Amino acid sequence: MSLKLWKRTDSELKNLQGIMTVAPEMTEFFKIVCRVARTDASVLIRGETGTGKELAARALHRLSPRRDGPWQAINCATLTSEMLASELFGHIKGAFTGAIAERKGLFALANKGSLFLDEVAEISLENQARLLRVLQERMYVPVGATQAISADVRVISATNKGLREEVERGKFREDLMYRIRVVKLFLPRLVDRAGDIEALTWHFIDEFNQQGFREITGVERETMEAMLEYEWPGNIRELRNALEGAFAIGEGPVLKLIELPPEISGIGVYKSFSSYTEKDLERERILKALENNNGKKALAAEELGISRATLWRKMREHRISK
Ligand SMILES: Nc1ncnc2c1ncn2[C@@H]1O[C@H](COP(=O)(O)OP(=O)(O)OP(=O)(O)O)[C@@H](O)[C@H]1O
Ligand SMILES: [Mg+2]
Known part of the structure; x- marks a missing residue:
């Protein structure tokens, strides 16, 4: 039996650093990404799972003056609070059991580049305080250390939860929310x-x-x-x-x-x-x-x-x- 084939609609596919679309709903998104990429403003990307939040974060980095600097990414939901702290800020030798050597954190590794914090709503209140300090003062203290280190890092975050609701539930600091979403970007669902x-x-x-x-x-x-x-x-x-x-x-x-x-x-x-x-x-x-x-x-x-x-x-x- 012969199959009836779908007649292909040919519309021009737009491509922003691998973000492909023909949807008018994405035009504004592309425009804002291009504008915001030129700045160092902290960006929060919202959208359901699979809508391309990480792809968009990378696009922001690649289009920014930091493009030749490092790109680092971490999923904040997959680590315990202690491990996330050491992952982000590094630790000194002997900071905790098992810390047999000094370790650089992502803020050090992403220096002069961008750091992507995925599922940022999952960060513990303790780490939120640390993160707020980096964003405010551009300084942080590695776990177990006493000396603060300066950080030159552009922070891009993503979440599929509403941060406002998390703030209301007492799970997220309001001051940090404002710091990480200086610019809010929203990715629509595929449908x-x-x-x-x-x-x-x-x-x-x-x-x-x-x-x-x-x-x-x-x-x-x-x-x-x-x-x-x-x-x-x-x-x-x-x-x-x-x-x-x-x-x-x-x-x-x-x-x-x-x-x-x-x-x-x-x-x-x-x-x-x-x-x-x-x-x-x-x-x-x-x-x-x-x-x-x-x-x-x-x-x-x-x-x-x-x-x-x-x-x-x-x-x-x-x-x-x-
Ligand atoms: N507009 C797009 N064009 C082409 N590929 C895309 C587009 N959006 C997303 N993708 C692809 O879909 C997959 C999921 O994208 P991505 O990981 O960025 O989503 P996400 O929003 O971070 O999802 P999650 O919330 O589950 O982490 C990736 O393989 C990505 O390359
Ligand atoms: Mg993702």
């Missing part, structure tokens, strides 16, 4: 970026085509329809991963519905890819087309892109009653 689900699908297809083990040149219409209907809670990361998976498990030049994860395709939730055959899929496709057209075979055949005679034959084959 709120008009045109991006399709445009990024083609973009990632082009990217994976480069790997050379499969070349996708078309997308089945129902595949794109399912993708456009899906909510994408994991945003751009989820889209990229879904396509990477499809490249790996499927074959041929057409991206097919069955190659997408079940939560997106809505099929095969109870069947694994391997036990789900092309035949099963064809049967489902026919049933769906008949349902869409109130059982009118001429219209269903047209939707499927096959002749009426072929539809009749296939219905017989699949024992679909007339």
